[in-house]
Amino acid sequence: MEENRNTAELDAFAKKYVKEIHTESPSKDFTASLMSKIVVEHQKSVFRMKTLISKKGWFVIFVLVLALILIPFESSEKSFIDFSELDFSFFSKIQIPNLSISNTVLYAICFFGLSFAAQVIFLKNYFNKRFE
Numbered sequence: 001m002e003e004n005r006n007t008a009e010l011d012a013f014a015k016k017y018v019k020e021i022h023t024e025s026p027s028k029d030f031t032a033s034l035m036s037k038i039v040v041e042h043q044k045s046v047f048r049m050k051t052l053i054s055k056k057g058w059f060v061i062f063v064l065v066l067a068l069i070l071i072p073f074e075s076s077e078k079s080f081i082d083f084s085e086l087d088f089s090f091f092s093k094i095q096i097p098n099l100s101i102s103n104t105v106l107y108a109i110c111f112f113g114l115s116f117a118a119q120v121i122f123l124k125n126y127f128n129k130r131f132e
Contacts, residue, residue, distance in 0.1 A: 052126065068111070
């Protein structure tokens with residue numbers, strides 16, 4: 001019961017002071033000025049995405065991949081890179097018997113290394129430009 005009485009008193013108190021508060025009317029150009037501020041803020045917050053790899057970059061990548069695929073099949077007698085001439089005889093001193101690495105594995109290791117180095121260099125430059 002006492003809670004209802006307190007609620008009624010608070011309600012009467014709030015109604016009394018809400019009636020005393022003067023209502024403010026906005027100026028004539030309120031909507032126009034508000035909309036112009038919104039447009040300015042919207043123009044500031046627009047973020048234009050830049051592609052990580054440009055069209056020229058994709059073209060170069062396509063040409064390189066195409067060359068890597070087609071050059072080994074150009075002639076069966078010649079190879080673009082001949083790893084068969086490498087001498088691994090120094091491994092015999094470490095007592096590793098008959099180490100033979102196929103050309104395919106060596107191509108894969110070289111390609112992976114070059115790709116990794118290119119990505120590190122490219123991403124380093126990208127993030128340096130981004131945070132300047």
